[in-house]
Amino acid sequence: MIREEMLKQINEIFIDTLDNEDIVVEESTKAEDVDDWDSLTHILLVVAIEKHFKISFKSNEIQNWNDVGEMMDCIQEKGI
Helix, strand or coil: CCHHHHHHHHHHHHHHHHCCCCCCCCCCCCHHHCCCCCHHHHHHHHHHHHHHHCCCCCHHHHHCCCCHHHHHHHHHHCCC
16 A cells, blocks of 8 residues: 555544544644644544554554654554
8 A cells, every 4th residue: 555545544534533624644743733632542543543454553563653654654564
């Protein structure tokens, strides 16, 4: 999957999970850049992304993400 398509799908997950049609995430987007992206919604986002891409993350992988791009790298490492 090309990163552009993956980012589009991730953006839709953010919109659905955070219930905000105005969200636009980029690879450089961090939690502090998005209203309502706190520790609870982070868990909801991770679960939604795992379900969507049919993958599972390890806790140390999640803890190492600094932005959406690093999340995407991790998704790609899983063969998506």
